Amino acid sequence: MMTRSLLVAPLLLVICLFRSAGAEDGWHSFSCEPALPIFCRNIHVGCAGATKIRTSAFEVVIAGADARVTFAGADTVLHGRVSNVRDLVIRLHNSRDWIRIQHDKRFSHRIYRKRGAAMSFGTCVRQTG
Numbered sequence: 001m002m003t004r005s006l007l008v009a010p011l012l013l014v015i016c017l018f019r020s021a022g023a024e025d026g027w028h029s030f031s032c033e034p035a036l037p038i039f040c041r042n043i044h045v046g047c048a049g050a051t052k053i054r055t056s057a058f059e060v061v062i063a064g065a066d067a068r069v070t071f072a073g074a075d076t077v078l079h080g081r082v083s084n085v086r087d088l089v090i091r092l093h094n095s096r097d098w099i100r101i102q103h104d105k106r107f108s109h110r111i112y113r114k115r116g117a118a119m120s121f122g123t124c125v126r127q128t129g
Contacts, residue, residue, distance in 0.1 A: 027064070028128065030125065030126055031057070031124065032122060033122050034055035034122040035120075036055060036122075037054060038050055038052065039054075040119055053111070053113070056071045057071070057072040058072065059127075060090065060101070062088065062090075065082050066080075067082050069090065069092065080098075080099075088100065097109075098110055105125065106124075107123065
């Protein structure tokens with residue numbers, strides 16, 4: 001009985017790893033809405049250091065390790081790379097900006113501007129995938 005348990009645990013680990021790797025091959029779409037109308041210098045406890053930078057809703061389409069992000073009211077589509085270790089983390093090309101979408105569909109968005117870094121947070125709804 002003990003031998004059977006010792007064999008099952010590694011098998012389950014391999015299955016979980018295989019499913020995680022396979023999930024990157026599919027595509028997902030999210031619609032995300034910020035909780036606040038402005039970015040903050042820090043959001044870990046609350047909105048500390050409110051900025052004048054406005055937030056906006058955005059759509060994310062992920063295909064494999066590539067992402068397209070479209071912010072409401074913007075004509076430009078931003079592209080990024082996705083890593084999926086624990087959460088979906090989208091690092092936008094040609095910038096240090098990133099968006100993290102957690103498993104519970106909460107997101108955090110960090111931007112870097114001349115006056116320093118700022119963050120926003122909110123929730124996403126999975127559209128497809």
